[in-house]
Amino acid sequence: MTGAAVAFSWNIVTDLRTMWEFSFMRNAFEAGTIISIVAGIIGYFVVVRRSAFATHALGHVGFSGAAGAVLFGVNPIYGLLLFTTSGAAGMGLLGRRAANRDLEIGTVLAFMLGVGLLFLSLYNGYATEAYSILFGEILGISDGGVVFTLEASVVVLAVMALIYRRLLFASLDEDVAEARGLPMVALGVTFMVLLAVAISIAVQVIGVLLIFALMVTPAAVAVRLTKRPLYAIVVSILVALFATWVGLFVQFYAQYPASFFIVSIAFGIYVVVRAGQAILARWVRHDVRNALPEPSNGSESS
């Protein structure tokens, strides 16, 4: 829709400058950057806490909220926030073990998607609204949308910084953290609500169906590359940023949806990292086998 007028030049700085002359591209890059940072950080905890399915489900819960908001003529982001935060708080209150119950979550997820469908069919503008909630509409983010995204992100990051070490302890070592006096339910609810806010703003970029690509995949790559939480968070942010920026850049010329490119780049990085590690592991094993006269196996379970 836009690329027809502007040609790709191989001079990336000039290209970016050209792009940023369009306010919708500036907004897309700004919101995309903020959201990638938040998603990279929250995503690390999603991976450590094994809450990937809950994350996916919260996106769907958000869909019915957004669709309801559209029906009542309210900005969809408020519907998203209301539904995801209440769903998240509910999951958090049930405790972490409950938040990992696939069957219950899946049942609620399907129901919420159905409710969202009803809301949209009651609303006349059906197709485009549904499309942008489901798959994201990063080029449609307004100046006000960027400001709201920034405000919400600052709150999320501030709370995250405050509870960082406690949340990490509670996520990695539940029983010891509980014995050491950490408020496990309060921490769980707080994290889930932060996750809900992060999902709500990320939906603008990537949509509810593709939320995994920004909220989980970058962190899943990061934990494969480093064992230190802070480094993993940095890598996770970088992967999310790379996918978003390159995705936006490419779609400017290619005229396919940005979401498709973002999701594909995240997927590509994941595949390359996993495959690279598999090959590396095979090489190392090969080397060890050559170096040792006798293979020894250190397993010791009974």
Place this chain on the structure above:
Amino acid sequence: MGYRDKFVWRDATFEVRRGEFVAVIGPNGAGKTTLFRLLLGLQRPMAGALTVFGASPRRGNHRIGYVPQRHTIDNETHVAAETLVRLGVSGTKWGLSFSLRAERQAAAAALEAVGAVELGPKSLGSLSGGELQRVFLAEALVGDPEMLLLDEPLSNLDLRRSRALVEVIHGLVRSRNVTTLLVAHDINPLIQCLDKVIYIANGNVATGPPELVLTSRSLTELYGVPVEVLHDSRNNIVIVGGEDIHGGENG
């Protein structure tokens, strides 16, 4: 004592002194973990009095180091062992860390005390059962506790690795004068080092030095059915009778 309106065990009186190495032994479901939960203040006794360091137990007591039987760490946990040990000091703090060096030093010292310095940079998911237990022990130790509660650290270890871990624990008990309660299924890897045994079975508790508790007479009284304690030539014991047979199976 017990929970959910059901007495797990009752009429138990025992005392553990500073620096003692105590094994808590008994069949599954006897209430060994319940004892730990009571000491940690995670659960209240239904009746009776329990004091830890002269006060009633409370959650978050930093004088107690705890190693639970744990399930949250598996081979998909891509986090360095040193990170977990550091959380033993910093995991209850607010905000981001500004004293990285002190934390790192404390973690290194704790890992060294359990002979696991080389495990620090490794991923928790890549460690064997025995290595993980050492890391957990370091995590419990890093805050310099006066009491250690170790829940089944020897399960899933073969006899040789059990003995090695017991040696580490025994060394800590003696060098740091840290009171240690260790839940175990099998008494044999421990028997040489123990000061006291708390034997829980059939709703009863017997306590005392191992040579007095681990006798046919005392265990028959405890289980309420004839039980025999047999010794082999290497001083291993086998307990025959009761609800199940334990000891001698070596995990």
